[in-house]
Amino acid sequence: MTVKVLFVCLGNICRSPTAHGVFQKLVADAGLQEQIQIDSAGTGDWHIGRGPDERTQRAAQSRGYDLSSLRARQVTSADFDDFDYVLAMDKSNLKDLRAMAGDKTNCHVSLFLDFAESSWQREVPDPYYGEQDGFETVLELVEDGARGLLATIRATGEFSQ
Structure with missing residues (x-):
């Protein structure tokens, strides 16, 4: 079985493509790229087709993360049927995702940082209007x-290792 993960932020040019690229490398380094599929999207439509900021x-x-091949897209209602995990970068996007999903979805819809192992923060701040340190x-x-998400997926045994 394949586990499918979708990372979501507002425009899909900063936070969610970062999560996409980082998780993709982590999964590849673990040799699990055949078992875990990864994508990213935005709740907004402003940047569709554009690469990350x-x-x-x-x-x-x-x-050491290469995001150059990623292109922004908007979340669709089909994503809630296609993905096992739909993970929002902040509470505002989580609210929008839950409204889109309604009660018809069997996927896990939550904040991405609910899986964080050491951070106390639950939202990934949007760096778009800030400085490079953001x-x-x-x-x-x-x-x-x-790291926490991969550990969780491995622990659930949702795929053959």
């Missing part, structure tokens, strides 16, 4: 959440 890509590249903060939080 240049500042996001620079920060990710400095830590993108570094996003990476630190996302790396923590990604």
Whole structure:
């Protein structure tokens, strides 16, 4: 069985592509890329088809993550049927996702940082209007959440190892 994970933020050019790239590398390093599929999307439609923000890509590249192939897309109602985990970067996007999903979904819809192992924060702050250090903060939080998410997926035994 394949586990499918969707990371969601507002525009799909900063936080969710960062989570996508970090988790993708973590999964590949664990040799699980055949068992875990990863995507990212935004609740808004402003950036559809665009690559991640240049500042996001620079920060990710400095830590060995390549986001250059990712393109923004908008969440669809079909995502709640296609994915096992739909993970929001903040409470506002989580509220929008839960409204879209209604009670018809069997997927896990929650905050991404609910899986963080060491951070007390539950929301990944949007760095878009801030300085470069905001993108570094996003990476630190996302790396923590990604480690915890992978540990959770492994512990559930949702796929054959």
